[in-house]
Amino acid sequence: MAQLDAVSQSTSRHPRVRLVDHLQHWLPKLALAPTVVLMLVCIYGYMIWTGVLSLTGSTFLPSYEYIGFEHYERLFSNDRWLTACANLAIFGGLFIAACLAIGCFLAILLDQRIRNEGVIRTIYLYPMALSMIVTGAVWQWIMNPSLGLEKLMHDWGWTSFQFDWLTDSDMVIYTIVIAAVWQASGFVMALFLAGLRGIDSSIINAARVDGASMPRIYARIILPALRPVFFSSIMVLAHLAIKSFDLVMAMTAGGPGYASDLPALFMYAHTFTRGQMGLGAASSILMLGAILAILVPYLYSELRGARNG
Amino acid sequence: MANAAQSRFSTSRVLIYGTLLLACAAYLVPVFIMLITSFKTLGDIRTGNLMSLPEVWTVDAWIKAWSSACTGVQCEGVSGFFWNSFKMAVPAVIISTVLGAINGYVISKWRFRGSDLLFSMLLFGCFLPFQVILLPMAMTLGKLGLANTTSGLVLVHVVYGVAFTTLFFRNFYVGVPDALIKAARLDGAGFVTIFVRILLPMSTPIFMVCLIWQFTQIWNDFLFGVVYASGDSQPITVGLNNLVNTSTGVKEYNVNMAAAMIAALPTLVVYIIAGKYFIRGLTSGAVKG
Numbered sequence: 041m042a043q044l045d046a047v048s049q050s051t052s053r054h055p056r057v058r059l060v061d062h063l064q065h066w067l068p069k070l071a072l073a074p075t076v077v078l079m080l081v082c083i084y085g086y087m088i089w090t091g092v093l094s095l096t097g098s099t100f101l102p103s104y105e106y107i108g109f110e111h112y113e114r115l116f117s118n119d120r121w122l123t124a125c126a127n128l129a130i131f132g133g134l135f136i137a138a139c140l141a142i143g144c145f146l147a148i149l150l151d152q153r154i155r156n157e158g159v160i161r162t163i164y165l166y167p168m169a170l171s172m173i174v175t176g177a178v179w180q181w182i183m184n185p186s187l188g189l190e191k192l193m194h195d196w197g198w199t200s201f202q203f204d205w206l207t208d209s210d211m212v213i214y215t216i217v218i219a220a221v222w223q224a225s226g227f228v229m230a231l232f233l234a235g236l237r238g239i240d241s242s243i244i245n246a247a248r249v250d251g252a253s254m255p256r257i258y259a260r261i262i263l264p265a266l267r268p269v270f271f272s273s274i275m276v277l278a279h280l281a282i283k284s285f286d287l288v289m290a291m292t293a294g295g296p297g298y299a300s301d302l303p304a305l306f307m308y309a310h311t312f313t314r315g316q317m318g319l320g321a322a323s324s325i326l327m328l329g330a331i332l333a334i335l336v337p338y339l340y341s342e343l344r345g346a347r348n349g
Numbered sequence: 350m351a352n353a354a355q356s357r358f359s360t361s362r363v364l365i366y367g368t369l370l371l372a373c374a375a376y377l378v379p380v381f382i383m384l385i386t387s388f389k390t391l392g393d394i395r396t397g398n399l400m401s402l403p404e405v406w407t408v409d410a411w412i413k414a415w416s417s418a419c420t421g422v423q424c425e426g427v428s429g430f431f432w433n434s435f436k437m438a439v440p441a442v443i444i445s446t447v448l449g450a451i452n453g454y455v456i457s458k459w460r461f462r463g464s465d466l467l468f469s470m471l472l473f474g475c476f477l478p479f480q481v482i483l484l485p486m487a488m489t490l491g492k493l494g495l496a497n498t499t500s501g502l503v504l505v506h507v508v509y510g511v512a513f514t515t516l517f518f519r520n521f522y523v524g525v526p527d528a529l530i531k532a533a534r535l536d537g538a539g540f541v542t543i544f545v546r547i548l549l550p551m552s553t554p555i556f557m558v559c560l561i562w563q564f565t566q567i568w569n570d571f572l573f574g575v576v577y578a579s580g581d582s583q584p585i586t587v588g589l590n591n592l593v594n595t596s597t598g599v600k601e602y603n604v605n606m607a608a609a610m611i612a613a614l615p616t617l618v619v620y621i622i623a624g625k626y627f628i629r630g631l632t633s634g635a636v637k638g
Binding site for chain 1: 365369376377399448464470471473474477479484515539575589593608617
């Protein structure tokens with residue numbers, strides 16, 4: 041760098057060159073400027089704006105009359121919001137656990153020098169290329185209480201089989217878990233497979249020479265080494281779960297009633313169709329809080345890890 | 350001894366392959382069902398079941414889905430929505446990718462005081478729950494006269510896609526040796542020349558990652574489409590949802606599945622042709638972002 045500065049100083053005797061240098065100096069910042077402005081306004085500015093709206097009495101139209109934390113209090117006595125949060129806990133918990141278990145399991149199997157690994161990997165991962173709306177439409181059809189899976193089982197001879205979760209308000213949230221896991225577990229598999237390929241094979245060979253069995257090697261060496269992959273997967277999956285909107289819209293539209301509602305749906309319904317802008321804004325701020333609660337510890341541990349490593 | 354070990358070995362191989370193939374079936378069956386249902390007649394659907402092949406293969410459901418199925422009040426099929434998605438995705442993908450390339454170049458090769466902070470602030474955009482910006486964005490689009498237009502959707506996708514594209518290019522350009530840039534500067538090359546003559550020619554792989562990632566994201570988006578678009582600017586995801594969840598009349602599952610196939614085809618084709626880049630985009634977006 042010092043060398044470069046020296047070069048540019050030696051040429052700056054001519055005023056014309058100095059102008060060019062000046063431009064060179066500012067060009068990078070100028071090139072970045074549009075994005076920085078968009079980011080400050082459309083990410084941070086809008087976040088603050090939504091925060092402000094959540095403290096006002098906005099209904100169909102925004103109003104800036106301050107009412108304090110009334111909307112937040114109303115949320116926590118709102119049955120539909122509490123259902124949405126409970127559903128998010130069930131959905132998020134099962135979705136993350138199932139994706140991790142299936143993804144990790146398939147990755148370990150796929151790591152055993154499998155023929156046609158590329159083809160199999162491609163098959164596991166393609167659902168991620170589909171839109172959640174498409175996934176929702178397909179699974180809605182498969183889980184159709186009278187024509188779908190139930191009829192298939194009857195035709196195949198299991199006549200007492202019953203499967204009507206899609207219309208059962210106690211079970212409907214699990215149908216969404218199934219569809220979401222189908223879509224995202226292959227992606228988790230890809231993350232784990234990449235992690236497995238990154239493990240130093242000499243350690244495993246050394247353990248094998250010492251007479252350790254394969255299950256033992258996995259439990260003691262390989263799985264602990266995959267800890268970072270677990271964390272980033274949880275991070276991404278939790279983020280997907282909190283934002284989940286499309287899939288529920290396509291499969292159940294939150295129904296029956298609001299039995300399969302999630303916070304993202306609650307926010308959309310109150311803000312854009314029920315004229316409860318203030319309440320909707322408050323619910324979105326709580327969603328942001330949930331994401332931050334996961335993101336901040338994660339980034340903290342990542343940064344600390346980077347500094348130590 | 351050796352024999353026993355060998356047979357145990359092969360049993361476990363059979364188990365492994367069996368499980369892997371079973372999982373393949375689990376991932377493939379839903380699309381198989383979608384495909385065969387779309388070629389059935391409604392009568393066929395009533396008499397058959399999910400896995401039964403069509404009695405008569407027919408493309409009627411596809412034709413109806415494309416040009417005459419009812420999505421809410423209109424009965425013009427999903428073709429209009431399909432083209433809307435293209436009109437939205439193509440410019441949005443190109444603009445966000447170009448911006449990302451420039452940003453990534455500046456952030457990795459022309460660092461200045463505060464550029465790292467700006468980058469971290471931008472990264473947060475990858476995690477942002479969009480619900481928190483929906484309302485102010487709606488008001489802004491209204492003020493700009495872009496509410497319910499395709500241009501408005503393009504703008505929204507560019508704004509919230511740039512975080513990802515910048516991340517991709519930044520991570521790629523960080524791997525390019527600084528010495529290369531220094532040498533070029535000593536030779537008198539400036540900001541633009543270095544970018545155009547040195548970095549762009551080596552950027553094909555990351556452009557592929559970015560274009561594919563952005564195309565899939567924007568094509569598959571539903572939230573922005575349903576909030577910021579009206580009838581004649583709505584993307585295919587909204588059209589499909591309207592079709593599938595329309596409450597009037599008999600549910601025509603064959604038409605629904607044909608429409609779902611139509612909505613899925615562009616991203617599936619991209620995935621099949623350029624799967625390698627798709628996976629790279631997914632994993633780099635996840636691990637670093």
